[in-house]
Amino acid sequence: MNRKFLLVALVISGFVVYLSGCSKESEDKLSGSTTCDTTKVSYAQQIVPILQNNCYTCHGGANPSTGIRLDTYANLQVFANNGFLSAAVEHTGTVTPMPYGLPQLPTCEVNTIAAWVNQGALNN
Template sequence: MKRYVHLFLIVLTSSLALLAACKDDKEEEITPNNPNNPQQQQCDTGSVTFSSTVSGIISTNCLACHSAAMAQGGMILDTYARVKTAADNGKLMGVITHAAGFSPMPKGGPKLSDCNIAKIKKWVDDGAPNN
C-alpha cells in the first residue's frame, strides 16, 4: 500500500511541475501563426524598408546559415546587394513562402510568420529598394 501512495505522490508532483512550467507560456510563442491572436492580426506593411524591416528579418532568420562565413546552398544574404539579387530572381519569395520548386526556408525551422512574409513581399513588390 505504501508503494502505491509513494507512486501516486511521484505522479502528482510530476504533473504539477509540468503544469507550473507551462503557466507562463504566451499564446503567440506556442502558435506563432494564430489568426485569432489580435496582435498577429495587425501586420503593418505600410512603412516597410530594407534597413528597418527586411534586414532585421533576414538577420534573425537567415544569416545563421546564409552569411559569408556559412554560405549554405551558395546563398549569401549578408548585404543589401545580395538580398536584392535573391529578391529580383524570385528565390527569396519562393523559399520563404515554401513555393513548389524551392527548398523551404528556414531549413529545419518553422516557416516565417505570415506578417514577416507579407513585409518582405511588400518590399519585393515595391522593387526591393535600398531604403
Template sequence: MARLTYTFLALLAFLGAAVTACTSDNSEDIDPQPKPQPEQCDTTNVTFAKTVSPILAANCYSCHSSSVATNGVVLDTYAGVQKQANNGNLVGVITHAPGYPPMPQGGAKLPACDINKIKSWVKAGAPNN
C-alpha cells in the same frame, strides 16, 4: 387534490422559467472579457535597412552570411538579398512555394507578417532603402 395540482403547476412553471431564462445569454453576457484582436501587419513603409534586414538577420544569417554563404547565397548584404529577390528565390523559399527549398531549413516557416513585409519590399522593386 386541487392543492397538489396547484403545487405541481407552480413547480412546472418555475422549472420552465429557469430553463428558458438563460437561453438568450451569450458568451459576452457571461464573460464580458474583450477578445484579443488579431495583430495587424503593417506593410507600409517597409525598408531594407529597418524591416527586411532585421528579419533576415534573425532567421537567415547563420547559414547565409558572407562568411558562410551556404550554396552561394549571401543575405547579409544588400547586393546578395537583391539578387535573391530579383530572381524570385527569396519569396519562393520563405513562402515554401513548390519547387523551392523551404527556408529557414529545418526551422519553422517565418511568421506571415514577416513574409508579407518581405513580399511588399520585393513588390516595390527591392529598393536599397
C-alpha cells in the same frame, strides 16, 4: 418588490459589463494579431532584422556554407528579383523552403518580405 427588481437589474447589468469586457478583450487580441503594416517596407528597418534573426546564420559571412549570401543588399537583391526569396519564405514553387529545416516564419514576416519584393526590393 422594488429590491428584487434592483437585484435583477444589477445582475443583468453586471453580466452585460462582463460580456462586453470579454468582447473588448478579444477585439484587442484580434487587432493585435492583424497589426502587420506592409504598406511601405524598409530594407534597413524591417528586412534586415528578420533575415538577421532567421537567415544570416547560414547565409551570412564571407564564406556562407550554402554559397548563398544574403547579408548584403546587393546579394539579397539578386534573390529578390529572381523570385527565389519570396518563394523560399512563402514555401511556394520549386524553391527549397526556408528557413532550411525549420518552421516557416510568422505570417507577418513572410508578408513583409513579399511586400518588400513587390515594392521593388528597394535599399531603403
